[in-house]
Amino acid sequence: MQRGSFQWMKSLNKAIILNKIRTSEPISRAQIAKDTQLTPPTVGSIVKELLEQELILESKLGESQGGRKPTMLVLNTSGFHIIGIDVGLSNIQFIVSDLSGKVVEESEEHLAENVTKEQFLSLLIKGVKQLIDQHSQLKFIGIGVAMHGIVDTDMGVSIFAPNLQLRDIPIKSHLEEFFEMDVKVENDAKAFALGEAWFQDRINHKSMVAVNIGRGIGAGIVIGGKLYNGEHGIAGEIGHMMIDIYGKKCSCGNHGCLQTLASGPAIVERTKELLDKGEASILTKWMDKVELTAELVHKAALHEDSLAVKILHETGVYIGIALTNLVHIYNPSKIILGGGVSKAGDFILTSMRETLRERAISERAQQTSITISELGQYGSSLGSVALILTDLFEPNLE
Template identity: 30%
Template sequence: MQKTGDLALVKQINTAIVLEAVLKNAPLSRAQISERTGLNKATVSSLVQDLIHSDLVIDIGPGQSSGGRKPFLLLFNSRAGYAIGVDLGVNYIRGVLTDLEGAVIHEYELPLKTHDVDKVQQQLFTCIEKLQATIPESPYGLVGIGIGVPGLVDETGTILFAPNLAWKQVPLQTIVEDRFGVPVIIDNEANAGAQGEQRFGAGRGIANQIYVSVGIGIGTGIILNKELYKGASGFSGELGHLSIEVNGKPCRCGNQGCWELYASEKALLEQAEAIGFTELDTLIEAAKEGNERVLALFHSIGEYLGAGIANIVNVFNPDLVIIGNRMSRAETWLSPAVRDTVARRSLGQHHKRLSIRFAELNDQSAVRGAAYYAISRFFIKIKSGEPYNM
C-alpha cells in the first residue's frame, strides 16, 4: 500500500512539473517538455494526455520541424475556467472577469455612495453577478473570486478594521463564499495592487518593489525578493498611517497627522472644494486646460506624496516604487513634484538606483491582483492533485 501511495505522489509532483513547464514556456512539444524537466519522454507523454483529458492543455497541431517529423505543440488552455477579481474601494466597486492567464474578458464598475455594510454587500453581489453572467461555457466555470479591500484582513478573510469604510469585524470571505459557492480570497487592496503590478504591470521581473495605492486613503504593498511581505501578524503595509505631522489632523484610525490625510485623493478633494471642484475627473480636465490653481493643488499633493515615498525609500531601499489606484490618472501633474521631493528627501545611496513609476495597469492594479489570487488558488489545488472544490 505504501508503494502505491508513493507512486501516486510521484505522479502528482510530475504532473505539476509538466503543467508548470507548459504555463511558463508554451508552445512546447512533448520532447521539449522532456528536455526542460528532465522527465523521460514516455512519462511526459502520459502526463500530457492526462492534462489534455482534464481540459488544461490543448494540442494545437504540428509545429516547424528541425529535421524529421514535425512536433505537435501544446498550449495551456487559458479558457478552461475563469476568475473574478474585485476592488472594493471607498467610493467605487470595480470588478473584472479574467481567464486563467489573467487576461481581462469583461469589466464592471459602479459608484459606491454608502458604507452601510448590508448595502455595500448587495452592491458587491451585483458586481459579481454581472460578471458571472458573462462567463462562457467552460470545463471549470468560475474557479474563484478574489477581493481587495481597504483595511486589515485576517487569515479567515474577515475585515478586522477598515477606517475609511468605518467597518470592523466583517466576515466578508464567509459571506461571499456562502452566496456564490466558490473559493474566495480576501486581502488588503494595496497587497492586491502590488501583486497585480508584479504579475501583469510595471513590476514584472523586479525583486524589491513598493506599490503605493493612492485613493481616498493610502496603502502600500511591499514585495521583497519577489515575495509579498505581510509582517508577523499579516498586517504590514499600512504606511498611509505614518505620522508626518506631530500635531496634525485627526485620522479615522485613531492617530493624527497620518500621511494619507495630506497626500490622498481625499486630501486633494478637500482642498479642491475651496476652488469649486468636487471630483477627481473634473480636476484632471481643469489641469489639462491649464487651470493654475488646480495645477498648484496637484503640485502640493505631489510634494506630500513624495515626502512619504522618501520615507519608504529610506526604510526599504527598493528597486522600484509604483504609484497606483485612482490618483495614477493624474500622473502628468503629480509626477514632477513627487520625483523632485523624493530626490531631495531620500538618502543619496538609496535614491541612486531607485525607479519611480506610475502603475502600468492604471487604476486596475488591485482588481487584476485580486483575480490573480483566485487563479493562484485554483492552480495550487490542481497541482496538489485534489478535486477542485471549496
C-alpha cells in the same frame, strides 16, 4: 460551467510545469524538462494530465534541434474564468476574467451610504450570481475579492472596512457556501500590487511595490512573486507612514500621516486653505458651479493654473519622501502607482522622481523605476483575479 476548487492541481510538479508554460509559452516538453530539471517521463505524464484537464493546449511546431519538430505547449487562457470583485467607496465592481486577465464582462452594484453587513453580503451574492447566470457556458474556478481596510486573508474576513463602517464581514465563508467554489479575500491595495506583478510583469520583477493613491493611500509589497503581509497583516499601510510629526490629525489618530498630505481629500483641503488665503486660481471661478475635487485641481493644472500645479508638485514631493523610505526598507526593483491621484501623471511623477533621486542613499536606488499602472479601471479587480491564479499556479521562482 465548472464549480469547485483546483485541489487536484495541488502537486508541486504540476504547479511548476503549469507555471513554466504560463511564463515561457510556447514551450516544448523537452525544454520544460531542461528548465525545471524534472525527468522527461514526469513532464510527459503531467503534460498529458494538463491536456486532458484542458488547462493547456498543443500549439504550433517548434524549431527542430536535429530530429522531429517538437509540439509546443501554451496555456489555455480562455478555457477557465474567474470572477473578480473590487469594493469601492460607493460601488462594487464585478468582472469576469480569463486566465490571462482579459475582461470579458463587467457589472456594478451601488453601495448605499448606511449599508448593513447583511445587505453588503447580499449585494456580493447578487452581483456574482448575475454574471454566472449570464455566462453559464463558462467554467468558473474561483472568486477573488479586493476589499478596502483591514482584512484577515486566512479567514477571508473583512476585519474593518472604514469607508463602510462595518466590521467582521465573513466574505469568504458566505460566498463559498453559496457558490461552492474557492474564494480569496485581500486588502484592495495589496490585491492591486499582485495584479500588477501578475498581469503586467508576469512576475518578472521578484520585488515590487504598488501604491494606490485615492481617498486613502495603501500599498502592496510583492517579494519573491508573493504578497508580503507582515506579522499582523498591516504591511503596506504607507498611508499611515508619518511624514510630519507636527502635522494634521489623521483618521487613525496619529498626526502628519502621508494620507493627510497626499490623498485626494488632502489635496482638496490644501487647495481650499490657499484659496481662503487669497491665492489666485481659475478654481475660484469653477467652484461657483461645481464642487472642488482633486480631479478638478488636476484639470486646473492642465490649464496651467499655477496654484494647481504647485499643489500637485507638493503632493509628488510628499509621496516621493514616502517612496524613498520604502526603497530604503524594501529596495524594490519597481514602484507602480494607481488610484485616482495617479491620474495627475507628470504633475506628481516629476517631483516624485526628483525627490527619490535627491534623497535615496545609493545611485542605483535613486534610479528605482516609478511608473503609472496600465491596468486602469480594473486594477484592484484584476488583482482579486490574481489571488485565485496565485493559488492555482503556485509560482516557483527559485
